[in-house]
Amino acid sequence: MKEQDLKKMLRFIFILGSLAMLLVISMIVGTMLIQQHPEWLHALKENHSSKNNISNQQENEPNEEVEWTPEALEAVGLVEGEGLQLVLTHCTNCHSAKLITQNRFTKEGWIQVIRWMQATQGLWELGDAEAEIVTYLSKHFAPEARGRRIPLEVEWYDL
Amino acid sequence: MSLATMASILGAEIVYAKQMLNDYIPIGINEQEDLKSLGKDPALKVLNDRPWNVETPIHLLDDKVTPAEKMFVRNNGQLPKRPDPGSWKLTIQGESVKSEKSYSLSELKSKFKQFTFQVTLECGGNGRGEFYPPTEGNQWGQGAVSCANWTGVRLKDVLQDVGIKADAVYIGYYGTDEHLSGDPKKESISRGVPIAKAMEEETLLAFQMNGKDIPLANGYPLRLVVGGYPASVSGKWLKTIAVRNKVHDGAKMETPSYQVPIEPMEPGEAIKAENMQIITSMPIRSIITYPKSGATFALSAALKIRGHAWAGEQEVSKVAYSIDFGSTWTSATLEKPVNRFAWQHFEAQIKFPKKGYYEVWAMATDDQGKSQPMVVPGWNPKGYLNNACHRIAVKVT
Numbered sequence: 001m002k003e004q005d006l007k008k009m010l011r012f013i014f015i016l017g018s019l020a021m022l023l024v025i026s027m028i029v030g031t032m033l034i035q036q037h038p039e040w041l042h043a044l045k046e047n048h049s050s051k052n053n054i055s056n057q058q059e060n061e062p063n064e065e066v067e068w069t070p071e072a073l074e075a076v077g078l079v080e081g082e083g084l085q086l087v088l089t090h091c092t093n094c095h096s097a098k099l100i101t102q103n104r105f106t107k108e109g110w111i112q113v114i115r116w117m118q119a120t121q122g123l124w125e126l127g128d129a130e131a132e133i134v135t136y137l138s139k140h141f142a143p144e145a146r147g148r149r150i151p152l153e154v155e156w157y158d159l
Numbered sequence: 160m161s162l163a164t165m166a167s168i169l170g171a172e173i174v175y176a177k178q179m180l181n182d183y184i185p186i187g188i189n190e191q192e193d194l195k196s197l198g199k200d201p202a203l204k205v206l207n208d209r210p211w212n213v214e215t216p217i218h219l220l221d222d223k224v225t226p227a228e229k230m231f232v233r234n235n236g237q238l239p240k241r242p243d244p245g246s247w248k249l250t251i252q253g254e255s256v257k258s259e260k261s262y263s264l265s266e267l268k269s270k271f272k273q274f275t276f277q278v279t280l281e282c283g284g285n286g287r288g289e290f291y292p293p294t295e296g297n298q299w300g301q302g303a304v305s306c307a308n309w310t311g312v313r314l315k316d317v318l319q320d321v322g323i324k325a326d327a328v329y330i331g332y333y334g335t336d337e338h339l340s341g342d343p344k345k346e347s348i349s350r351g352v353p354i355a356k357a358m359e360e361e362t363l364l365a366f367q368m369n370g371k372d373i374p375l376a377n378g379y380p381l382r383l384v385v386g387g388y389p390a391s392v393s394g395k396w397l398k399t400i401a402v403r404n405k406v407h408d409g410a411k412m413e414t415p416s417y418q419v420p421i422e423p424m425e426p427g428e429a430i431k432a433e434n435m436q437i438i439t440s441m442p443i444r445s446i447i448t449y450p451k452s453g454a455t456f457a458l459s460a461a462l463k464i465r466g467h468a469w470a471g472e473q474e475v476s477k478v479a480y481s482i483d484f485g486s487t488w489t490s491a492t493l494e495k496p497v498n499r500f501a502w503q504h505f506e507a508q509i510k511f512p513k514k515g516y517y518e519v520w521a522m523a524t525d526d527q528g529k530s531q532p533m534v535v536p537g538w539n540p541k542g543y544l545n546n547a548c549h550r551i552a553v554k555v556t
Contacts, residue, residue, distance in 0.1 A: 122345055
């Protein structure tokens with residue numbers, strides 16, 4: 001092998017080595033940065049999900065914890081109370097909370113609805129959350145006794 | 160709408176807005192806009208916007224033929240994206256077809272004779288909100304009903320073209336509405352009717368409503384239209400019909416969905432699946448669409464009332480009204496249906512004896528002598544078939 005060829009080869013190995021080092025360093029730095037700024041990943045996810053906005057796709061798992069404004073809660077008929085956060089996490093993924101707040105059941109009744117969704121609609125096991133969810137629902141959305149027909153609710157106007 | 164605009168409308172900061180997923184866009188802000196984008200009158204009542212369940216206030220059902228923007232919506236799954244009608248195919252398959260066959264929309268339109276019928280479509284759960292103890296699901300008032308002109312081809316003609324075997328007992332439909340969980344293996348709803356019902360003259364594969372494309376939320380580009388039965392058998396976004404050699408077993412055919420007790424039961428009681436049966440004909444019902452409840456007027460004026468009456472698979476033979484809580488009844492004038500399964504129109508002029516608060520009640524009777532009950536009828540676990548007579552309040556001054 002000529003001396004010149006050997007020099008060429010050594011230079012090549014050196015360049016390759018430095019490139020590999022650079023890659024490793026940037027990976028380490030990147031991981032550290034993302035650990036400090038997790039919202040960067042959320043931003044990525046948000047971009048992705050907003051593309052699916054129209055088809056309204058959901059994942060079949062509980063929601064991340066998010067905070068609702070009082071106005072947003074009122075719009076779907078939910079009220080503050082112990083267990084609310086669990087309801088938001090487990091019960092607003094597939095359908096709007098409006099489907100929940102239209103209904104009125106006892107504890108047993110709410111458990112029955114949950115069992116029906118678990119058996120037929122793909123609702124997951126709620127574990128420890130179930131008791132608190134059922135307590136919240138049966139406290140705030142309990143049946144009110146009424147007769148065979150209730151008085152009409154009237155908004156008067158001139159005909 | 161951007162989060163920033165939304166926050167400014169709410170007049171409050173949306174906490175953790177960055178983490179807010181699509182699902183969390185507060186409802187109520189967008190509701191009216193969304194109704195418009197669905198092609199619906201913003202005055203309709205949204206019971207649920209995911210999935211869409213939208214009721215028509217009774218006074219907005221005054222038209223003889225329900226316009227698209229006033230037709231109620233009962234979706235069980237996600238609203239499909241607007242499909243390309245050019246590539247739409249309907250497939251007829253199942254144990255009891257001689258061989259599977261598919262048709263494009265243009266093949267359906269050109270190959271078979273077209274018919275138009277006015278068909279009353281009513282949700283099986285219409286009136287659910289009045290049951291006590293409360294029953295599961297959307298708490299409908301009495302406005303989950305419509306009667307539009309449906310144009311299409313007879314299902315019977317298409318099934319005869321495919322060729323069905325002698326052992327056929329039922330048909331089942333499949334549409335393109337994805338399950339709410341997003342799980343592609345799950346069906347939102349896949350119901351059906353006995354083969355004899357499928358073969359009726361008026362049972363249509365409809366591609367037009369009131370002479371136009373069917374609204375997306377009501378089944379564009381193709382839906383089944385089966386008169387007299389709960390509207391849930393009139394499958395929307397229709398892709399497949401299975402001709403079955405047994406009762407169809409798709410989603411929401413199982414107990415207790417669209418089933419009622421065989422024997423009358425005590426309200427709130429538990430019941431075994433074998434004691435329930437699938438709903439067939441809807442019960443008789445009438446609604447007063449004019450005036451809107453709450454009218455005040457002078458004693459000297461006579462009150463004109465009008466509305467519609469229908470009776471599932473039967474015909475309505477009489478509508479009467481009462482202004483004294485059912486003590487006395489007076490007949491209204493009643494029109495014949497334009498065809499089988501179309502609702503019928505009634506009207507009357509009422510003179511009130513003295514000033515005060517009145518309720519006008521309407522009660523229809525069918526050709527077999529069956530009338531509407533004045534109170535909520537037999538309780539059932541899912542709150543179907545409440546056909547208690549409709550009431551409006553008026554004040555004579």
